[in-house]
Structure formats: structure tokens, C-alpha cells
Amino acid sequence: MSHWxxxxxxxxxxxxxxRQLALRGERVSASVRSENGRAALQEALEPLGDRGQILIFDTRDDAQIREAAAEVSEPIDALVANAGAYGPQRQSALDMDFDGVLDLVNVNTLGPLRVAQAFLPLIKQAERPRIAMISSVLGSMALEGTFNVGYRISKAGLNKIVQCLADDLKPEGIPVISMHPGWVRTDMGGPNAPVSAEDSAAGIIGVIERLTLADTRRFVDYKGAEIDW
Ligand SMILES: NC(=O)c1ccc[n+]([C@@H]2O[C@H](COP(=O)([O-])OP(=O)(O)OC[C@H]3O[C@@H](n4cnc5c(N)ncnc54)[C@H](OP(=O)(O)O)[C@@H]3O)[C@@H](O)[C@H]2O)c1
Structure with a gap:
């Protein structure tokens, strides 16, 4: 049993x-950003009893994240920094809601790092610790197209953070990777996305379980296939 x-x-x-980790009987700590978001997660963690823990934080709020980290006492084997947003309507290079995109960068780029830094002491205590940041292929500098520049720069920035964090944590034996979950049928991905949340999540869990230090600083999709940075 691992603690995720x-x-x-x-x-x-x-x-x-x-939900999938709880069904497997792993220990799960998972976050929502307000009491309103709690109900579905509570149901998902039901099979775990007291081995499931709900934390409350907004990934833009360093103090809130650190308070939540102080509530966790067990070493963390795997961190999945998944929280993310798509950003404002106007986010092209020709017409941008700058304040909205700044907020998006706060969530998508700096948010995962805030979480990683706050929980690092617990991650370091694990026997085989791993960190996966949920990015997007839209953050790839190699990808063409100009739509949703704000989202793209937020995930490109996250990818750079992953590279730097991976280099910083390699001496400590902690692999850090960036993951594209696929184009997934969620509120963000929309109803026409080809990948179900079930398949994406199962793939992400599998990739993280197989992760070793040899994989650190990689950018992969939910099936483990390499993506060009
Ligand atoms: N779906 C796709 O096709 C796709 C493709 C590539 C990458 N991704 C990435 O995959 C991750 C999950 O996406 P999804 O499709 O599951 O999106 P989603 O259905 O829109 O869910 C987003 C999750 O992030 C949380 N969140 C948003 N802003 C937050 C903040 N400031 N603090 C804390 N939590 C926050 C949301 O909480 P609330 O309920 O409180 O809003 C929600 O739990 C994101 O990082 C996204 O960028 C998704």
C-alpha cells in the first residue's frame, strides 16, 4: 500500500x-478547494475509511497549502499535482485578458510547485517517492497553432519547472515528470474528447507506479509515450 x-x-x-486508488486500497490524501467540492470526493474515498483524507486548499494560496500539509502525518509516496484551469475567454496573442492569464499562470504554473514545495518534507520521508505534474501537450514548444496562448504558456512554464525540480531533486533520489493526460472527457476537455477519465486516470497511475529515477525529467502522456518538450 502506497500513500498518494x-x-x-x-x-x-x-x-x-x-476513486481508482481508493478502490485498490491505497492510502489517499486528496484536495478540494472548498467545502462545496467535497461531496463527490468523500464518496470516492469511502472504501478507505480513515485511510482517506480530504484536504482543502486553493493552489494559489501558499499559506492554505502549508496548513493542509501540516495536517498530513504519513510519508507521501506519490504526488500528482493535477489541479488546473483553462483560463479566460480572451487569450490569443492578438487579444488577451492579461489579468485573467496572470491568474491562470498562478494556478497552472506556480500552483503545482507550491504544492510540491509544501509537501516535500513528507515526500522525502517515503521509501520510493515520486512526483508527477499534470501538464498538457499544449505546453509543448514543438506544437504549432496559436489558439489558447494563455493556457499554452502556463503549461510550457510548468514544464520548465518540472525540468528544474527534476534536476534539483535527482540527488535526493526523487523522480519528477511532466504528464499529458490525453484529451479527456471532463468539464475542461468537453464531451467530444476521445479519452475517458477512467482510461486517463488508469494510465496515469500505471506510469507513476513504474516511475524510477531513470525516468526523471521526462514529458510523457498517460500511456507513457514520450512527448517533445
Ligand atoms: N481534460 C483534458 O483534455 C486535459 C488535457 C490536457 C491537460 N489537462 C490537465 O489535466 C488536469 C485536470 O484536468 P480536468 O480535465 O480534470 O479538469 P476539470 O474537470 O476542469 O477539473 C479541474 C480540477 O482542478 C481544480 N482546480 C482548478 N483550479 C484550482 C485552484 N486554483 N486550486 C485548487 N484546485 C483547482 C478544480 O477544482 P474546482 O472543482 O474547485 O474548480 C478541479 O478539481 C489539469 O491540470 C488540466 O490542465 C486536461
């Missing part, structure tokens, strides 16, 4: 990760 921390588990891929 899922950040952003009120709905979508994060909720499905929590």
Missing part, C-alpha cells in the same frame, strides 16, 4: 484518480 496525494480532486481526472 492528489491535488485537485473535486471532479474530472483528479476525482477519478482518487
Amino acid at each position: 496525494l492528489i491535488a485537485g480532486a473535486s471532479r474530472g481526472i483528479g476525482l477519478e484518480l482518487a
